[in-house]
Amino acid sequence: MEAKDLELIEKYGADDSQLKALWDQHINYEKMLDKLESKSYLSPTEMQEVKELKKKKLAGKTTLSSLLEKYRQLEA
Numbered sequence: 001m002e003a004k005d006l007e008l009i010e011k012y013g014a015d016d017s018q019l020k021a022l023w024d025q026h027i028n029y030e031k032m033l034d035k036l037e038s039k040s041y042l043s044p045t046e047m048q049e050v051k052e053l054k055k056k057k058l059a060g061k062t063t064l065s066s067l068l069e070k071y072r073q074l075e076a
Contacts, residue, residue: 008071022064029057 001009013020033053036046 004072005068008068008075012071016067019064019067022060022067025060026057026064029053029060033057 009019009023013023033050036042036050036053039046042050
């Protein structure tokens with residue numbers, strides 16, 4: 001995330017529960033991925049879990065970006 005986007009999340013996250021929830025979810029997925037990817041060996045189940053987490057993280061980030069676009073326009 002860019003610094004400007006992080007500022008927008010911080011500024012509007014308190015009032016926009018969807019924005020806050022998406023950001024929290026993004027951070028949670030990031031932590032889970034870091035934990036899995038730090039292992040020296042992943043089982044097939046864990047590899048599948050990594051794929052699923054990345055898909056969910058990307059879908060959430062897409063939604064988050066569209067919400068942030070609305071706030072970017074307000075700021076302009």
